[in-house]
Amino acid sequence: MAVDYAVIVVYLAGMLAMGWWGMRRAKSKSEFLVAGRRLGPAMYSGTMAAIVLGGASTIGGVGLGYQYGLSGAWMVFTIGLGLLALSVFFSARIARLKVYTVSEMLDLRYGGRAGIISGVVMWAYTLMLAVTSTIAYATIFDVLFDVNRTVAIVLGGTIVVAYSTLGGMWSITLTDMVQFVVKTIGILLILLPIAVIKAGGFSEMKAQLPTEYFDPLGIGGETIFTYVLIYTFGMLIGQDIWQRVFTARSDTTARWGGTVAGTYCLVYAIAGAVIGTAAKVMYPDLASADSAFATIVKDELPVGVRGLVLAAALAAVMSTSSGALIACATVANNDIWSRLQGVVGRGGGGAGDEPHDEVKGNRVFILIMGVAVILIAIALNDVVEALTVAYNLLVGGLLVPIIGGLLWRRGTAAGALSAVCVGGVAVVGLMWHYGILANQPIYYGLPASLAVYVVVSLATPPTDADVLAAWRERLAGDGEPDPAASAHPSGASSPSGV
Numbered sequence: 001m002a003v004d005y006a007v008i009v010v011y012l013a014g015m016l017a018m019g020w021w022g023m024r025r026a027k028s029k030s031e032f033l034v035a036g037r038r039l040g041p042a043m044y045s046g047t048m049a050a051i052v053l054g055g056a057s058t059i060g061g062v063g064l065g066y067q068y069g070l071s072g073a074w075m076v077f078t079i080g081l082g083l084l085a086l087s088v089f090f091s092a093r094i095a096r097l098k099v100y101t102v103s104e105m106l107d108l109r110y111g112g113r114a115g116i117i118s119g120v121v122m123w124a125y126t127l128m129l130a131v132t133s134t135i136a137y138a139t140i141f142d143v144l145f146d147v148n149r150t151v152a153i154v155l156g157g158t159i160v161v162a163y164s165t166l167g168g169m170w171s172i173t174l175t176d177m178v179q180f181v182v183k184t185i186g187i188l189l190i191l192l193p194i195a196v197i198k199a200g201g202f203s204e205m206k207a208q209l210p211t212e213y214f215d216p217l218g219i220g221g222e223t224i225f226t227y228v229l230i231y232t233f234g235m236l237i238g239q240d241i242w243q244r245v246f247t248a249r250s251d252t253t254a255r256w257g258g259t260v261a262g263t264y265c266l267v268y269a270i271a272g273a274v275i276g277t278a279a280k281v282m283y284p285d286l287a288s289a290d291s292a293f294a295t296i297v298k299d300e301l302p303v304g305v306r307g308l309v310l311a312a313a314l315a316a317v318m319s320t321s322s323g324a325l326i327a328c329a330t331v332a333n334n335d336i337w338s339r340l341q342g343v344v345g346r347g348g349g350g351a352g353d354e355p356h357d358e359v360k361g362n363r364v365f366i367l368i369m370g371v372a373v374i375l376i377a378i379a380l381n382d383v384v385e386a387l388t389v390a391y392n393l394l395v396g397g398l399l400v401p402i403i404g405g406l407l408w409r410r411g412t413a414a415g416a417l418s419a420v421c422v423g424g425v426a427v428v429g430l431m432w433h434y435g436i437l438a439n440q441p442i443y444y445g446l447p448a449s450l451a452v453y454v455v456v457s458l459a460t461p462p463t464d465a466d467v468l469a470a471w472r473e474r475l476a477g478d479g480e481p482d483p484a485a486s487a488h489p490s491g492a493s494s495p496s497g498v
């Protein structure tokens with residue numbers, strides 16, 4: 001295993017080096033939180049694909065393939081569909097807003113009264129997303145290298161917190177590009193063909209497995225519908241996803257780069273399901289479907305290659321973990337702490353000191369949130385329930401006011417706040433009644449949020465004309481530019497040209 005360990009150590013050291021390099025670039029709030037809004041199509045596509053395809057998409061996607069066959073691709077497939085919908089229909093408008101958080105968008109649209117409540121909901125979602133991603137380190141190290149669970153969480157979490165704190169979005173962007181390449185090579189180009197060959201090819205797989213393993217809808221229509229509600233809609237409104245949209249240098253980059261990333265997700269979904277199906281042929285009696293990925297890697301891949309594929313799994317986990325962490329810290333600092341303190345800008349010095357102070361403040365929040373994530377990950381056991389709660393709150397509470405604000409001019413601040421509160425309370429109450437993993441909370445909570453949004457909006461005065469005028473200007477790209485983005489001349493060399 002020495003060669004495999006060496007591959008992993010080199011990979012992890014490279015992540016820290018990227019963090020150090022990113023620290024030298026992150027000199028303003030814009031550079032630190034959204035990479036100066038300067039990413040070009042290639043880098044934008046790679047980093048967007050990296051963040052949405054995490055441990056659940058890789059290890060969990062293979063596990064679903066092991067359990068259900070090709071229809072196990074639906075979970076990751078709906079993630080890709082959500083990213084495609086976001087990119088085609090909304091990303092250009094989102095990028096033109098020049099904000100940092102989803103709550104800032106709500107404030108712009110509704111007149112500054114919806115931010116803090118939505119910020120709390122979004123913070124809870126991003127926190128639990130970061131926690132569940134961090135716990136995945138334990139799964140990888142436990143099965144393959146017999147490393148203590150707590151040690152694995154602390155090791156993986158510390159590395160992610162370190163490079164995220166050092167360079168913010170620049171570090172995360174650079175590491176995500178490396179992780180995207182590693183995932184593509186390790187999962188699509190190495191593990192996928194080897195798994196199919198070791199299983200005897202598709203003809204042997206069909207001969208060995210029941211026919212439902214090759215039914216595209218074998219996982220069940222209700223399950224697919226639930227995946228669409230949770231993951232497809234979740235991709236439309238998550239702070240972790242929007243913060244990547246904010247990094248695009250133009251609305252065209254956001255639209256087409258995101259479309260490429262979404263298409264990549266569809267391919268990745270099918271690959272994971274095929275790998276899991278092949279693993280079912282080779283290991284028909286595994287105790288846990290989620291161990292299929294680790295088992296096939298450990299038993300079927302040669303030395304060195306095994307380390308690369310393990311690095312691919314770590315890459316999947318780290319990309320989601322780091323993206324969720326910076327999103328969580330951004331919301332905590334900008335949407336909750338700053339509002340509670342009544343602080344508009346930090347630092348009492350001149351204009352030249354303000355970017356440094358803003359970077360320092362956001363860096364401190366990433367460190368604090370990172371430590372909290374590691375501690376919660378160590379203490380928490382049932383990650384599926386935690387993630388389900390997070391997604392139910394996100395979609396049930398925030399989907400309607402966000403999408404409504406983008407599409408319906410008559411939506412009001414009162415309607416938005418009512419939708420957040422009613423949707424959030426409804427999904428919590430229904431989870432308590434039916435169980436956390438039940439489908440009913442999102443089935444009933446989302447329509448309740450929509451009904452309240454429409455009724456209250458129609459029953460209250462329309463949004464102020466000046467607010468709507470300012471909103472339309474920002475959507476058109478005619479509003480105030482991001483002041484921190486001008487810290488670098490437009491001709492400066494940067495990875496945005498990739």
